[in-house]
Amino acid sequence: MIDLPISPEHVSYVIAMAREIEDMLPNGDADDDESHRGEASDPELVVEHEYNTPYQELRGFLETLSDEELAALTALVWIGRGTYDAEEFQTAFEEAASLEARRAPSYLLSNDLLAEYLSEGLSALGLDVEEV
Secondary structure (H helix, E strand, C coil): CCCCCCCCHHHHHHHHHHHHHHHCCCCCHHCCCCCHHCCECCCCHHHCCCCCCCHHHHHHHHHHHHHHHHHHEEEEEHHHHHCCCCCHHHHHHHHHHCCCCCHHHHHCCCCCCCHHHHHHHHHHCCCCCCCC
């Protein structure tokens, strides 16, 4: 099992808050084709969300995390969406760590499948969301 550089409680909190934000998004059944899944949300929705309390709470929380913790979350997202395999966690983590950390909260929040990708990333690493 991989030793994550972020506490399981922090990952669980991000997942819970991301799900709360996702629940507030309009249901896009008319445009729910798989080619758009995982892309950043409509820019207008992102701007509108910036004034929602859960969004602000999660943004504030992400901004308190260390560069290493933000890199771990980003690596989990990449594993969860299939960019990297679980065996490549260290590579994904190193690449995420090489990015500008202050942009990580915006990057993470722009992904409308943040909760799903984090959950999938944990699962790929052999961790269950309920365990964390």
